[in-house]
Structures are given as C-alpha cells and as structure tokens.
Amino acid sequence: MTGDNGPMTALRAPFTTLALRQAVFCVVGVVSAAAVLAVPALVPALGVLILWATGAMSREPVPAVAPLFLVLFPLTVALLVVLAAPTGRAMGTVHRRLADRLLDVHVDAPPPRSSKQVGALVADGPGWRAVGYGLLKVPLAIPQGYGVFCYVFGPVNLSYPLWWPLFRNHPPGTQLGPVWALTPFGPLGARTFAGTFLIAAAGLAMLLAAPWLMRAGTAADVAAMRRLLGPRRLAERVRELQVSRARAIDDAATMMRRLERDLHDGAQIRLATLAMNLGMATEKLGTDGAPPDLAQARELVTLAHRGAKDALADLRDLVRGIHPPVLDNGLGDALATLATSSAVPVAVTVELPDRPAPAIETIAYFCAAELLANAAKHSRATRVGLGVMRSGERLTLTVTDDGAGGANPDGPGLTGLARRIAVVDGLMRVHSPAGGPTRVEIELPTHV
Amino acid sequence: MRVVIAEDAAMMREGLARLLTDRGFQVCAAVADADTLRSAVAAFVPDVAVVDIRMPPTHTDEGLRAAIDIRRDHPGVGVLVFSQYVETRYATRLLADRPTGVGYLLKDRVADVADFVDALTRVASGGTALDPEVVGHLMRAGRDRAGLTSLTPREREVLSLMAEGRSNAGIAAALVITPGVVEKHVANIFAKLGLPSSDGDNRRVLAVLRHVSG
Numbered sequence: 242m243t244g245d246n247g248p249m250t251a252l253r254a255p256f257t258t259l260a261l262r263q264a265v266f267c268v269v270g271v272v273s274a275a276a277v278l279a280v281p282a283l284v285p286a287l288g289v290l291i292l293w294a295t296g297a298m299s300r301e302p303v304p305a306v307a308p309l310f311l312v313l314f315p316l317t318v319a320l321l322v323v324l325a326a327p328t329g330r331a332m333g334t335v336h337r338r339l340a341d342r343l344l345d346v347h348v349d350a351p352p353p354r355s356s357k358q359v360g361a362l363v364a365d366g367p368g369w370r371a372v373g374y375g376l377l378k379v380p381l382a383i384p385q386g387y388g389v390f391c392y393v394f395g396p397v398n399l400s401y402p403l404w405w406p407l408f409r410n411h412p413p414g415t416q417l418g419p420v421w422a423l424t425p426f427g428p429l430g431a432r433t434f435a436g437t438f439l440i441a442a443a444g445l446a447m448l449l450a451a452p453w454l455m456r457a458g459t460a461a462d463v464a465a466m467r468r469l470l471g472p473r474r475l476a477e478r479v480r481e482l483q484v485s486r487a488r489a490i491d492d493a494a495t496m497m498r499r500l501e502r503d504l505h506d507g508a509q510i511r512l513a514t515l516a517m518n519l520g521m522a523t524e525k526l527g528t529d530g531a532p533p534d535l536a537q538a539r540e541l542v543t544l545a546h547r548g549a550k551d552a553l554a555d556l557r558d559l560v561r562g563i564h565p566p567v568l569d570n571g572l573g574d575a576l577a578t579l580a581t582s583s584a585v586p587v588a589v590t591v592e593l594p595d596r597p598a599p600a601i602e603t604i605a606y607f608c609a610a611e612l613l614a615n616a617a618k619h620s621r622a623t624r625v626g627l628g629v630m631r632s633g634e635r636l637t638l639t640v641t642d643d644g645a646g647g648a649n650p651d652g653p654g655l656t657g658l659a660r661r662i663a664v665v666d667g668l669m670r671v672h673s674p675a676g677g678p679t680r681v682e683i684e685l686p687t688h689v
Numbered sequence: 690m691r692v693v694i695a696e697d698a699a700m701m702r703e704g705l706a707r708l709l710t711d712r713g714f715q716v717c718a719a720v721a722d723a724d725t726l727r728s729a730v731a732a733f734v735p736d737v738a739v740v741d742i743r744m745p746p747t748h749t750d751e752g753l754r755a756a757i758d759i760r761r762d763h764p765g766v767g768v769l770v771f772s773q774y775v776e777t778r779y780a781t782r783l784l785a786d787r788p789t790g791v792g793y794l795l796k797d798r799v800a801d802v803a804d805f806v807d808a809l810t811r812v813a814s815g816g817t818a819l820d821p822e823v824v825g826h827l828m829r830a831g832r833d834r835a836g837l838t839s840l841t842p843r844e845r846e847v848l849s850l851m852a853e854g855r856s857n858a859g860i861a862a863a864l865v866i867t868p869g870v871v872e873k874h875v876a877n878i879f880a881k882l883g884l885p886s887s888d889g890d891n892r893r894v895l896a897v898l899r900h901v902s903g
Contacts, residue, residue, distance in 0.1 A: 502748070505743070505773055506698065509773050510698045510700065510701055510773070510796075511700065513701060513773070513796045513797060513799065513800075514698075514700045514701050514704045516797060516799065516800030517701075517704050517705070517708060517799040517800055517802075518704060519800065520799065520800040520801055520802040520805075521707075521708055521711065521802055523802075524802050524803070537711075548700075
C-alpha cells in the first residue's frame with residue numbers, strides 16, 4: 242500500500258482500516274504528548290491548588306508562596322527522578338502494545354528491572370530510554386496531530402455542499418454571516434453555495450493528505466520505539482556481559498577454593514590419618530614371626546578401616562556437590578532424587594519434551610537444591626512444590642511452599658542464585674509476602 | 690623426649706599423639722591453633738614442636754609464622770613443620786636464618802612411622818629433616834645453575850639425601866651401601882660443585898641448600 246501502485250491506491254488510502262488504526266494511534270500519541278507537556282506544570286499547579294484550598298489566595302499579599310514552593314520544588318524534582326523511569330516504562334509498554342495491535346509492528350520488551358529497590362528504579366537504563374521516548378512524543382505529535390486533524394475534518398469539510406441547502410434556505414435578501422470551516426491553513430469562510438465547493442475541495446485535499454501525514458508520524462514513532470523501547474543497546478548488553486563474566490570467573494574461583502578446602506580438611510586428612518594408623522599397625526605386626534602387639538594392631542586396623550569408609554563417604558558427598566551423577570539421566574530423575582532427600586515432603590512435576598543443555602540442567606538442579614534447602618531451613622513449610630515447565634526456548638523452574646514467607650530476594654542466598662542464573666541470561670522472580678506462601682520462579686534459556 | 694603438637698584436625702592430632710606416645714615421646718600438649726601453640730611452647734619448652742601450617746582462623750600459613758616465631762624466641766626448641774603439600778618458598782622462609790633444629794615434611798610421611806620418628810628425633814636434637822619433595826623441587830630449580838648435571842645419578846641421590854638432612858649413616862642405610870662408600874660420594878660431590886668440604890651434618894646441609902637454591 243505505498244502509493245507507487247497508482248492513483249487508485251492513493252485515493253483508496255483514507256478508506257483502509259490501516260488508516261483508521263493509524264488515526265487511533267495518532268490520537269493516543271497527541272494525548273501522550275499533552276500529558277508529557279503537562280508534567281512540568283505539576284509544581285505550580287499543585288502549589289496553586291494548595292494555596293487555593295487553604296484560602297491563602299484571598300489574602301493580600303499571598304504570604305505562603307515562597308516557602309511553599311521552596312518545599313514543593315525539590316519534592317517534585319525528587320519524585321520526578323524516582324518515578325520517571327517506571328512511568329516511562331509503563332508508557333512504553335502501552336505504546337508497544339498499541340503498535341502491536343494497531344500497526345502490526347512488534348517491538349520486543351526491554352529487560353525487566355533488576356530489583357524493586359529505589360536504587361534500581363533510578364539506575365534503570367531501559368526505563369530512562371523510555372523516558373527519552375516520552376519526551377520525543379512531543380515533536381512526534383506534530384505530524385500525528387495534523388494527520389488526525391485532516392483525517393477528521395477532511396470529510397467534514399467535504400460534506401459542506403450537502404448541508405448548505407438544508408440550513409441556508411432563507412428567503413433571498415437575508416443578511417447572514419459566512420459559514421466557517423477549519424483547514425490546516427486557517428479557517429475558511431463561505432458565503433455562497435458555490436463557496437462551499439471550495440471548502441469541499443480543501444476537505445478532499447485534507448482527506449487525501451491525511452494517511453500520508455499519519456503514516457509519516459507513525460513511521461517516525463515506530464523508529465523511535467525500536468531505538469528507545471526495545472531490548473537494550475549493544476553497549477549496555479556488552480557491559481552486562483562483562484559484569485556477568487566477571488561474576489562467573491569469581492564464582493568459578495570461589496568454587497575451586499571451596500573444593501580445595503573440602504578436600505584438604507576432609508578426604509585428605511582422613512587418608513593421611515588412615516595411612517598413619519596402617520603404618521603403626523604394620524609396626525605392631527612386626528616383619529615376620531609372631532606379632533609383637535597383636536591387640537594394638539587389631540585396634541589400629543579397625544581404626545584404619547573406619548577411616549577408609551569415612552574418607553569414601555566424604556569423597557562421595559564432594560563428588561555429588563560437583564556434579565550429581567544422576568543428572569546424567571536428565572533433570573527429571575535428578576530432581577526426583579533430590580526431592581526424596583528433602584526433610585519436607587516435595588511434589589515434583591517435570592514437563593520437558595526434550596533435554597535442555599547440560600549446563601542449564603546443572604544450574605536448574607543446583608537452584609532447586611538451594612531453594613529446597615531454604616524452604617526446609619527457613620520457611621517452616623509442610624509441603625513444597627517443585628515444577629519444571631518448558632515453553633518455547635525457555636525453561637521455568639518453580640518452587641512453592643506453604644511456609645511463613647518473608648524470603649528476602651536481596652539476601653545472600655537468593656542473590657547468589659540470581660548471580661548464577663544471570664550468567665546464562667536467566668531471570669528470578671520471588672514472591673514471598675510475610676506470612677507466606679512463597680513462590681520462586683526461575684526462568685532459564687534451554688540452551689546457552 | 691618432650692613434644693608439643695599443633696594440628697587443627699582432631700583425628701590427625703589424636704593419631705599423632707598416640708603414635709608419639711607409643712614411640713616413647715612425652716606429649717606435653719596437643720593444641721589446635723597457632724596462638725595456643727605459642728603459649729604451650731613458652732610454658733613447656735619442649736624438645737620439639739610438630740606444627741601444621743594451615744590452622745584457624747585464616748587457614749593459610751599461621752602455623753608457619755608461629756614456627757618462625759618459635760625458632761626466634763626459643764632457639765633450643767626444634768620445629769617440625771608438616772603440611773599436606775610442600776612449598777619451596779615456605780622451606781626457604783623456614784631455613785632462612787639457620788638450618789638447625791628444623792624440619793619440613795609432608796603429612797603423608799607419618800605413614801612410614803620409623804622414618805617419621807627418625808626425622809622428628811633428628812630435628813629435636815638440632816638436626817634437619819627436609820621432605821624429599823622439597824629437596825626435589827630445589828634440585829630441579831637449581832639444576833643448571835648449580836652444576837648438578839655433572840653429578841652421576843648415584844651422586845645426585847646422595848646429594849638429595851644430604852639435603853634432606855640425613856647423616857652419612859642414614860644415607861648408607863637408605864641406599865643400602867657402606868658408610869665408607871657414602872663418604873667417597875660426598876667428597877666427589879663437594880669437589881664437583883666446588884663447595885668447601887665441611888664436617889657435621891648441619892653445616893653440610895646448609896652448604897648444599899645454599900648451593901642448590903642459589
């Protein structure tokens with residue numbers, strides 16, 4: 242539908258549903274621009290409202306103006322700084338949905354805010370880009386406004402010759418003022434029936450021009466949307482990846498250190514002691530002939546035997562901590578095994594048509610292990626639900642419990658999990674009001 | 690012979706105490722951290738202290754630092770540092786001032802009870818006991834510079850045992866040769882490396898270590 246197909250397309254353009262949908266989009270655009278422009282007027286408006294409500298306006302001179310505005314002004318600036326990004330996000334969401342519905346233009350959602358803290362509200366890159374989009378709405382509203390105006394008043398002006406005979410059937414000689422019509426170039430007056438055809442011609446021109454004006458307005462709007470409302474820009478993504486890479490390296494180093502500590506203080510010391518006990522036992526048994534001290538040798542061998550079993554148990558725990566062997570059979574088996582070792586009864590539902598990448602399975606498993614341990618330790622829950630669902634290229638791990646709630650998403654345990662899953666662009670949502678119940682959702686890509 | 694043990698793993702500590710008591714040592718104290726070790730050594734002034742390197746609170750090298758303090762404050766007390774791994778740097782720090790009454794062994798060595806007790810006795814009476822692992826590291830590091838390539842394999846073996854702190858008799862027993870043959874090897878080694886010949890095991894160890902570690 243690009244006008245290159247001939248004059249017929251251009252003539253038909255105003256009567257397509259696309260034109261109607263563009264018109265709706267443009268109207269919303271103009272309203273949004275007006276709202277954006279109204280924001281700076283909030284302080285004086287609020288001040289005047291308070292002065293009026295308290296009756297201070299009626300006194301001469303108005304005594305409370307300066308102090309009131311001294312309070313209101315910084316307050317409003319602070320509110321603007323804190324609320325701008327979330328408001329921008331909300332407005333951006335509305336516009337993305339509108340573009341999707343009305344213009345068939347799909348803009349991907351920006352990544353969600355990292356947390357609910359005030360700091361994250363302010364340091365929210367995508368939110369501020371949405372604010373930028375809001376400010377751009379003001380110049381964008383000019384072609385959009387003109388387009389809608391032409392689209393609405395074009396047919397109105399076009400119809401003037403029809404209305405003239407109905408309302409201007411006065412007896413000849415009656416003195417009447419001209420009939421006014423609105424055009425983009427100012428009002429146009431007609432005193433005679435012939436004059437209405439001039440208005441009608443202007444209306445036709447407006448009607449034909451309207452789709453192009455609206456199209457220009459929406460095209461510019463969509464371009465702005467793609468740049469400002471979509472997923473973050475490359476530079477931001479690179480920064481994010483740098484952060485998550487640094488975390489991954491840190492975590493790997495921490496893990497190696499912990500592993501060394503566990504081996505050093507566990508299996509290694511047990512084996513050294515075992516070797517020592519066996520060394521002593523060997524001496525007690527002597528090199529040949531009758532053992533010099535059989536009773537002690539027996540006791541030492543028993544000690545060594547127990548030491549060997551303890552060392553094995555230590556190593557088994559350690560190995561399971563590195564990579565649970567049952568995970569090789571898939572996440573379903575691994576989570577079922579995990580559930581059986583939980584102190585609180587766990588209902589497991591795993592719906593996976595095929596297996597995710599091994600790294601994702603491992604992350605999901607350790608997240609589930611950590612969340613189950615949390616539920617058992619802190620929540621006083623009597624039942625825990627553990628679910629894995631797959632939708633498209635995403636896998637969602639859900640852990641729910643009927644416990645006391647109040648899990649802190651910014652505590653060390655959950656932030657540790659959040660760090661781990663951020664490495665693979667995963668997301669975590671924690672819903673845990675005081676009094677419960679708790680629901681933690683972890684969304685992971687199925688492939689890295 | 691009186692001994693103080695410092696080891697944070699209870700299992701190992703008790704095992705060591707048992708082993709040493711069994712071998713006729715008098716275990717004055719068996720402690721689990723470096724500060725208690727310092728006060729135990731000050732209180733009992735034992736013949737030798739057995740010190741684990743990694744102990745609470747930081748689990749890094751507090752044992753080593755305590756060992757160096759003990760060697761400075763109580764020159765008469767032998768110190769046998771033992772650990773699950775050996776670091777050449779730790780050995781050189783430990784031997785920095787004088788290679789007498791000092792030992793540095795892998796924990797694994799307690800499995801050979803006789804050798805371990807022998808090393809501990811040597812340290813207690815002012816001798817040296819360096820783990821073959823440490824000596825091996827030093828020898829490999831100093832191989833080219835120290836002219837060790839000119840030694841025969843047998844001479845290198847004798848040199849290693851010397852560096853571990855063993856006496857001629859000990860070397861002879863370890864290699865199953867006569868003390869006379871050992872003496873001949875030692876003389877050859879000193880001549881090839883250009884070291885002044887010295888009598889007395891300790892000065893000999895010092896000379897050898899200084900030579901290989903540069």
